Amino acid sequence: MSDLTRATLRDSLSVAVTVGAYGVAFGAASVAAGFSVLQSCLFSLLTFTGASQFAAVGVVASGGAAASAVAAAALLGTRNTLYGIQMAPVLHVEGLRRMVAAHVTIDESTGVSLSQAPRGTKAMREGFWITGLGVFLFWNLFTFAGALGANALGNPASWGLDAAVPAAFLGLLWPRLTSNVLRLVAMASMFFALGVTPLMRAGLPIIATTVVAVIAGWRRR
Amino acid sequence: MWIVLGATSALCFALKLLGHLVPERWLSNPRLQRINALIPIALLSALVVAQGLVLKTHVVIDHRAAGLAVALGLLIAKAPFPLVVAGAAITSALIYHVH
Structure with missing residues (x-):
C-alpha cells in the first residue's frame, strides 16, 4: 500500500470510527422517543444521515405529527443533494454502484473526499468510499448498542436521556x-x-x- | 412510527440520489445555496430549544434546561461531544430525582 493511500485510509477511518460512535446517541434518542430497537436500527440502515434521523425522532419525541417529523428530516437532507452534485463528477459511477454511492453521500464522506483533493482524484474516491462505508458500518453497530442500552434503562427522564437529546443537537450545531x-x-x-x-x-x-x-x-x- | 421511518428513509435517499443525477447548473443559484447552507443551522437551533425548553406547546424551564446549560458550558470549554452529552444527561437526571 502506498503512503498516499495510507494517509487517506487513516483520515477516513478516524472519521468513520469517531462519527460512527455518535450512533449510540441516536439509538438512545430514538428509543426514548418511542421507536422500537428494530425501528431505530432500520432508521440508521435506511435513512443513514444523522441530523435527519435525529430530527425525525426529535419531532416525534416532542409530540409533533408524522408529517412534521418527515418534513424536518427531509429539509436537513437537502444538503446531501448538494454533496451529490459535488461528488458525482469525482466518482464517475453508474448503475448499482451509483445507488450505493448516493446512499453513503453524507457530511463526512463528502468532507473527507474534498479534503483529499491535494492528493488527487484517486485519493478523493478512496476517501469517499472508505469514509462512507466505514461510517455506515460503525453508525449502524453503535445505533444498535445505543438502542439496546436505552431499552434496558426504561424511563428516559430518569437517566437524563431527555436532556441528552437537545444537548446532542447543540453539540451538532456548535461546530457549524x-x-x-x-x-x-x-x-x-x-x-x-x-x-x-x-x-x-x-x-x-x-x-x-x-x-x-x-x-x-x-x-x- | 413506521410511516415516519419509511417516508423519512425514502425522501432522504431520493434527495441523495437527486444530487448524483442532476446536472451541476440546476442548483448553482447562489441564493438557493446560501439558504441551503443556513437551513441546518436554523433547524438544529430550533431542535435544541424544542427538545430542551418546550413541553407540548408551552415553554418550560425544568431539569432538561439545567442539563442544556451544562452542555453549553462544556462546549464553551471545548469538551468533546460524548462528554457534552453525558454531562447534560447526568445533570438533568440528578435534578429530576431531587425534585
Missing part, C-alpha cells in the same frame, strides 16, 4: 457556528422557535424556523 452571522442566525432561530411555540401544534415550530434561514440567506452578504 463559525462566524458571527451564523451565530446570529442560530440565536434568531432559537428565539423564533420559542416565540411561535404557543401558537402552533407541537413539531411545527421546528419546520417554521426554516423561514429564518430563508430570510437570512435571501440578501447577498
Whole structure:
C-alpha cells in the first residue's frame, strides 16, 4: 500500500470510527422517543444521515405529527443533494454502484473526499468510499448498542436521556457556528422557535424556523 | 412510527440520489445555496430549544434546561461531544430525582 493511500485510509477511518460512535446517541434518542430497537436500527440502515434521523425522532419525541417529523428530516437532507452534485463528477459511477454511492453521500464522506483533493482524484474516491462505508458500518453497530442500552434503562427522564437529546443537537450545531452571522442566525432561530411555540401544534415550530434561514440567506452578504 | 421511518428513509435517499443525477447548473443559484447552507443551522437551533425548553406547546424551564446549560458550558470549554452529552444527561437526571 502506498503512503498516499495510507494517509487517506487513516483520515477516513478516524472519521468513520469517531462519527460512527455518535450512533449510540441516536439509538438512545430514538428509543426514548418511542421507536422500537428494530425501528431505530432500520432508521440508521435506511435513512443513514444523522441530523435527519435525529430530527425525525426529535419531532416525534416532542409530540409533533408524522408529517412534521418527515418534513424536518427531509429539509436537513437537502444538503446531501448538494454533496451529490459535488461528488458525482469525482466518482464517475453508474448503475448499482451509483445507488450505493448516493446512499453513503453524507457530511463526512463528502468532507473527507474534498479534503483529499491535494492528493488527487484517486485519493478523493478512496476517501469517499472508505469514509462512507466505514461510517455506515460503525453508525449502524453503535445505533444498535445505543438502542439496546436505552431499552434496558426504561424511563428516559430518569437517566437524563431527555436532556441528552437537545444537548446532542447543540453539540451538532456548535461546530457549524463559525462566524458571527451564523451565530446570529442560530440565536434568531432559537428565539423564533420559542416565540411561535404557543401558537402552533407541537413539531411545527421546528419546520417554521426554516423561514429564518430563508430570510437570512435571501440578501447577498 | 413506521410511516415516519419509511417516508423519512425514502425522501432522504431520493434527495441523495437527486444530487448524483442532476446536472451541476440546476442548483448553482447562489441564493438557493446560501439558504441551503443556513437551513441546518436554523433547524438544529430550533431542535435544541424544542427538545430542551418546550413541553407540548408551552415553554418550560425544568431539569432538561439545567442539563442544556451544562452542555453549553462544556462546549464553551471545548469538551468533546460524548462528554457534552453525558454531562447534560447526568445533570438533568440528578435534578429530576431531587425534585
